[in-house]
Amino acid sequence: MADNISSQNIDNDHRELSRRGLLFVLSSPSGAGKSTLASMLLQADDEIAMSVSVTTRAKRPGEEHGKDYYFVSGEEFEEMVADHSFLEYATVFGHRYGTPAVPVNESLADGQDVLFDIDWQGTQQLYQRAGQDVVRVFILPPTLGELRSRLDSRNTDSPEIIESRMQRATSEISHWDGYDYVLINDDLEACFAKVKQILATERMRRARQTGLIGFVRDLMAE
Template sequence: MQATKLIVLTGPSGVGKGTLVRSLLQRHPDLQLSVSATTRAPRPGEVHGQDYWFLARAEFKAAIAAGELLEWAEYAGNYYGTPRQMVSEQFAAGKSVLLEIELAGARQVRAQYDAEIVSIFLLPPSLDELERRLRDRGKDSETAIAKRLARAREEVAAQHEFDWQIINDDLETALQQLETAIYGATSCATADPMSPSA
């Protein structure tokens, strides 16, 4: 990577951001993944400081008040945010930082770092496929799935705010497009899989 960059990756819940990011980091250990803070409870197997910084609501609100978060948003009843210090330290060390964050947070970061950002929106092949993936995860109630799908429709409408739109249909293809977006070469145009009636 020729210059220090902030890579902002967002997309609907269930679109496969985590899987893509893990594969990307395996191929490119030079990238630094920012660990987000959250007020939600850890899921089985998640490690504090590795998967997330798990904070009490009072701690999170104190961090907001102190200006310690680069971005933050409330999602599904919990707060999520990016600690500012880690990003600043990695930037100062000449490292590029990858943020896997929500749409609201991505907008906040772009407002602050517009010139140095590569912004990427990850799309499912269709909303039907996204619903199938959410159900297959087995993590959410019917009510939660319905809320995530409603939010996904709103998020997909914002895809053109981003430099790149990548459809996560085939993992290897999506990963190659992600590498192109971050490391340069030719642009990879994608067709919009979402029509207003989707």
């Protein structure tokens, strides 16, 4: 893991107007659209990159270590927990997932935004560790009936799994008020436009303009 998440030097010259990155979280019940929206955002915006998680689940065909996930054993995962190496971690459907802190912090310092497709528990942990850098967006389905219809149309899960996801959805939706923004995904393109608008607005926050103080100082000295 150390080879994959090594440290790097940071340019501290504040005379140039620069920006600190942000942690952009998309959460939703399964089927409400967060993964689709995340994929669209990654394709449309080269200033944001997907967070690469550590996981204990087996590698699937076509997946690459360090690109899709960092694949580790249960013992290695526990060691990282003990070393406080994660910004957030959770157990999902029997497998453990966590966000390594070092590469995320390096991205923030370099002005690179990091995208997270995580649930409310992971979002809560992330906010506790890095609140000033976190922007939380929750995606709601227009109705629970529409959510079930979307899960059915995937043709990838058994009726039992779909029912489990619907029960989980009710719990996840109950945490909507722990987010900064809440969107209803009744039209994918319209919802995506709002996601982009939120990201653009948050990038312009004064607190994230790390070169602003030096820029204004130099401006006033002219």
